[in-house]
Amino acid sequence: MPAKMLEETLNKKVALLLKDNRILEGALVGYDDYMNLVLDDAQEKSQDVNKKLGVVIVRGSNVVRIVPL
Template identity: 35%
Template sequence: MMSKRKLQKIMTMPINLIFRYLTEKTRIVVWLYDHKDLRMEGVILGFDEYMNVVLDDAEEVNTKKDTRRPVGRILLKGDNITLMHAASNSAAA
């Protein structure tokens, strides 16, 4: 029989997720606004209320050519960010 307990969904605020990526030093992938074939991958060093993000150990990933170019430490303006997610282990290797 099914339990009569109600499951409660917890909403996560975007800033809280970004802060978790920062504190756990999670490697993330950032999709860029006007460049559908380019992604930036790195570890968040800092961010602000405009979603400007500093990435360390960053790489430019071209999904069309399947290439990766190291760029080091960069600042991404929030206007250029479409989506952020944790990088999978297979993508980081």
């Protein structure tokens, strides 16, 4: 069912919290069974930082939570 929710979230904007407390926001354009994720139009938003990254491939082992926005 988490996989189904990821499926429904495809192409929508998400906020991604990583284990190192970084927050990435972007459109979820891909995922797999390990929760490896691909974001498009991604930005890193951590405290004062607001850094445009474009496409980002995130390794699932770093993911804490995904919040559809």
